Amino acid sequence: MSDDHNHHDGDDHELRVSKIRSGTVIDHVRGGQALNVLAILGIDGSEGEEVSVGMNVPSDRLARKDIVKVEGRELSQDEVDVLSLIAPDATINIVRDYEVIEKHRVEPPEIVEGVLSCPNAGCITTSGEPVDSRFEVLEDGVRCDYCGTIVRDEIASLIDT
Amino acid sequence: MRHDHLITSKQLTREDIETILDRAAEIDADPSAVADRHTNTLLGLLFFEPSTRTKMSFETAMKRLGGDVVDMGSVESSSVKKGETLADTVRVIEGYTDALVLRHPKQGSATMASEFVDVPLVNAGDGAGHHPSQTMLDLYTIRENAGLDDLTIGIMGDLKYGRTVHSLAHALTNFDAQQHFISPESLRLPREVVYDLHQEDGGAGIREHESLEEVLPSLDVLYVTRIQRERFPDEQEYQKVAGEYQIGTETLEAAGDDLTIMHPLPRVDEIAPEIDETDHAAYFEQAHNGVPVRMALLDLLLSDDGAADRRGGESDE
Ligand SMILES: [Zn+2]
Numbered sequence: 001m002s003d004d005h006n007h008h009d010g011d012d013h014e015l016r017v018s019k020i021r022s023g024t025v026i027d028h029v030r031g032g033q034a035l036n037v038l039a040i041l042g043i044d045g046s047e048g049e050e051v052s053v054g055m056n057v058p059s060d061r062l063a064r065k066d067i068v069k070v071e072g073r074e075l076s077q078d079e080v081d082v083l084s085l086i087a088p089d090a091t092i093n094i095v096r097d098y099e100v101i102e103k104h105r106v107e108p109p110e111i112v113e114g115v116l117s118c119p120n121a122g123c124i125t126t127s128g129e130p131v132d133s134r135f136e137v138l139e140d141g142v143r144c145d146y147c148g149t150i151v152r153d154e155i156a157s158l159i160d161t
Numbered sequence: 162m163r164h165d166h167l168i169t170s171k172q173l174t175r176e177d178i179e180t181i182l183d184r185a186a187e188i189d190a191d192p193s194a195v196a197d198r199h200t201n202t203l204l205g206l207l208f209f210e211p212s213t214r215t216k217m218s219f220e221t222a223m224k225r226l227g228g229d230v231v232d233m234g235s236v237e238s239s240s241v242k243k244g245e246t247l248a249d250t251v252r253v254i255e256g257y258t259d260a261l262v263l264r265h266p267k268q269g270s271a272t273m274a275s276e277f278v279d280v281p282l283v284n285a286g287d288g289a290g291h292h293p294s295q296t297m298l299d300l301y302t303i304r305e306n307a308g309l310d311d312l313t314i315g316i317m318g319d320l321k322y323g324r325t326v327h328s329l330a331h332a333l334t335n336f337d338a339q340q341h342f343i344s345p346e347s348l349r350l351p352r353e354v355v356y357d358l359h360q361e362d363g364g365a366g367i368r369e370h371e372s373l374e375e376v377l378p379s380l381d382v383l384y385v386t387r388i389q390r391e392r393f394p395d396e397q398e399y400q401k402v403a404g405e406y407q408i409g410t411e412t413l414e415a416a417g418d419d420l421t422i423m424h425p426l427p428r429v430d431e432i433a434p435e436i437d438e439t440d441h442a443a444y445f446e447q448a449h450n451g452v453p454v455r456m457a458l459l460d461l462l463l464s465d466d467g468a469a470d471r472r473g474g475e476s477d478e
Pocket of ligand 1: 125149269
């Protein structure tokens with residue numbers, strides 16, 4: 001479940017972001033995407049969550065990476081899936097009592113529902129109908145299941161917050 | 162067909178299309194044979210946007226199958242005005258009828274509506290989205306005039322906003338068809354439609370052009386759509402392109418004798434009236450084909466097999 005490479009990385013960011021007791025560490029997020037990761041998870045600090053964010057820290061795997069640590073919260077598989085849209089290289093570490101008890105790589109889902117809002121103003125999902133948005137995940141973007149609009153860049157800007 | 166709803170031509174396989182067209186041909190040959198096939202059947206017409214022809218064509222089709230239609234009336238006079246959601250409207254009208262036809266200005270509306278109802282729903286145009294029953298009558302007309310295999314078709318005009326064009330292009334990828342898309346640069350096919358067409362048929366049969374000249378001699382069918390003045394930022398821009406995409410008798414000197422000219426109508430000045438009297442003109446026939454094709458669609462969607470599937474019977478899907 002672990003490798004030396006990650007341990008090395010772990011030591012590296014230890015200096016910048018404090019250890020958490022129990023919760024989730026999202027590592028290897030592409031540089032500059034950490035706040036979008038929080039947006040996808042619906043975390044804005046208003047619930048009193050304890051969150052540490054490191055942005056643009058040096059990394060072996062990515063030139064610069066972000067890291068997000070959320071105390072007291074274990075991510076669900078759905079949340080992890082959706083994260084893959086903006087952080088395809090992320091690793092997710094679930095921590096209990098300062099120990100990493102699970103470590104996964106994100107895996108793009110086939111469909112994301114109710115997370116992104118369609119950028120097409122002519123799309124029925126943006127008209128106050130009682131439906132969740134639904135996007136098919138393509139190799140290089142997402143596509144609205146209702147109107148067919150494809151979004152390749154700026155997926156994070158569609159996050160429904 | 163094993164579909165409960167007809168939302169887009171993309172959902173149809175070649176086999177589905179042939180089933181619909183064959184059924185339409187049977188009905189066309191002997192309409193009286195199906196005159197009482199769907200007595201006591203009520204079709205709900207939900208037109209949130211005016212479209213006299215499509216609406217009348219569905220209405221005629223249902224009545225010729227022995228059924229009847231109910232109509233929500235104009236949008237202005239209906240509960241839509243009071244802010245009712247489409248999801249609520251279709252759930253209410255579903256309770257009155259055996260099938261629904263929906264025309265709505267928003268893209269994706271038919272997909273969404275179909276998720277709220279159990280009766281068959283036919284998309285009769287969802288904004289810039291899809292209009293599959295138009296595609297079926299287009300294919301029917303093409304098959305009658307030129308055949309669907311080994312076909313070279315030119316599709317010309319406003320390819321950017323034309324949902325009938327997008328729908329037809331998707332459906333044609335099921336056949337051995339070379340598709341030439343002819344339009345001004347500013348009205349080219351949307352990139353995502355091109356993306357899909359390449360996915361669907363490997364892209365081998367798709368070419369884009371700005372001028373009709375180079376491809377006209379090779380065409381079996383020329384499908385013309387209207388270039389709308391209001392799509393252009395200024396009148397001058399429009400005038401520059403408009404003339405290039407009009408078909409007159411002199412245009413046809415370069416065309417093959419068997420060229421079939423189609424148009425979803427209404428036309429303005431894309432096709433000169435002199436063409437109407439020639440053997441090339443298939444657009445009125447195309448419009449008339451709307452009735453047998455929609456009869457076939459309704460018949461297939463309302464048939465016992467389809468109904469059994471909807472009640473949870475065996476379906477392959
Ligand atoms: Zn959409």
